[in-house]
Amino acid sequence: MAFVLALDAGGTKTLMALANPQGTVTMLRSGPSLDPTSGVNWQGLLKQIVAPAIGQAGLCEAVIGLPFHDELKALSREQNTAASQCIPCPVLVQNDVRIAFDGAFAGTGGVLVLAGTGSMAWASTNGTNDPHFRIGGWGDSFGDEGSAYWIGRESLALTGRGIDGRSPTSDFATALLLEMGIAPDDLIDWVYALENKRSSIAAIARITGKLADTGNKDAQAILDRACDCLAEHVNAAQKLLNTGSQVPWSYAGGVFDNSYVLNGVRDRIGSEPQRPALPPIGGGLLRAAQLAGWNTDHAFIEGLSVSLNTAFQSI
Known part of the structure; x- marks a missing residue:
């Protein structure tokens, strides 16, 4: 065999x-x-x-x-x-x-936008000699916008501002810390004790998605910005392909498990994704x-x- x-x-x-x-x-x-x-x-x-x-x-x-x-x-x-x-x-x-x-x-062509721990789009019309393009994927230091790590980092940043009163509301901070099981005074210790910051901070994105699903406006605002970034990846890829018409797009990665994100990216692109x-x-x-x-x-x-x-x- x-x-x-x-x-x-x-x-x-x-x-x-x-x-x-x-x-x-x-x-x-x-x-x-x-x-x-x-x-x-x-x-x-x-x-x-x-x-x-x-x-x-x-x-x-x-x-x-x-x-x-x-x-x-x-x-x-x-x-x-x-x-x-x-x-x-x-x-x-x-x-x-x-x-x-x-x-x-x-085997066919299109634009794939992936949002997992990191984010990137991959695009090609996928003929035998057709070029392949990568968009994004610059890493968590200065890229990966819309990824789970990016969402997690933005969530932690907003939580920090909520804890010390720099944001208009502390509701998001309170809810996130409750889901994480962490006291406000322990947050910085938790972050800097992480063995793998990328995966641990990325895991916070699921909590943010859960809060967005319950109607938390701050969580939804973070996911809205993520949707803007991911749609930007797809639109840039469409321009690089330069086919004269929009090619199909699809998605991968755990961030798209959240319907708020998938629907938000769809609405910004203006077309339905092709199911993988x-x-x-x-x-x-x-x-x-x-x-x-x-x-x-x-x-x-x-x-x-x-x-x-x-x-x-x-x-």
């Missing part, structure tokens, strides 16, 4: 999957983030998460999506080397947003299957989608 391997590593977690030529997922595992900026031994974690797949006879292609790939040159070389050393088959290392694009459009054909890990499997020369027709994609949905229920 032949298999392909895919890995999707974001800023919060990593997924690894195997699939066979029928589009059936035979293994799906989750693990910690392989974010190389978090201070963890990402090379060791990469070996650990792919280890159960390495013993599978018939492993023929692998596609792995890693954060910061093709963004930081020295790091990208390290990622290529680490992947080739621990995966005993041809392996293609990609930016994690690229495999999300491959999954969302499953496959999640990012599915994009990696699809690309690997194509590299293996398998038949990746509509039936394969549909089968892969159903199989992934089933597999997700077990992790």
Whole structure:
């Protein structure tokens, strides 16, 4: 039996999957983030998460999506080397947003905007020689607008202003701290004791989304600004594609799990998003299957989608 391997590593977690030529997922595992900026031994974690797949006879292609790939040159070389050393088959290392694009459009073209721990848009009309464009993704120091980290940081900033009276209302600060289980005097200690600030601060975005859903105006204002930023990514990508008409757009990442954000970005762009054909890990499997020369027709994609949905229920 032949298999392909895919890995999707974001800023919060990593997924690894195997699939066979029928589009059936035979293994799906989750693990910690392989974010190389978090201070963890990402090379060791990469070996650990792919280890159960390495013993599978018939492993023929692998596609792995890693954060910061093709963004930081020295790091990208390290990622290529680490992947080739621990995966005993041809392996293609990609930016994690690229495999999300491959999954969302499953061979067709468009604009994919991802808002997870970080944010970025990926765009191409996706013909054989068509260029691919990246928009955003400048990192949390001066970019990643609209991402979970950005929302979390803005939420903490507003909370700080609420605690000491610089904002008109302290309702948001009180509600956020209650959800976090932190006393006002302990907030700065909590932040500076974090082992992984990116993922921990990004996790606050879910609380902000929950507060927005209950009608908290300050939370909604933060998400409104996030929607502005994410729509800006899509509009800039449309200009770069320069097709003369709007191409389809789609989405990925946990921030879009919040309907307030998804609807807000839709309203700002002025068109309905295309539902992703496959999640990012599915994009990696699809690309690997194509590299293996398998038949990746509509039936394969549909089968892969159903199989992934089933597999997700077990992790």
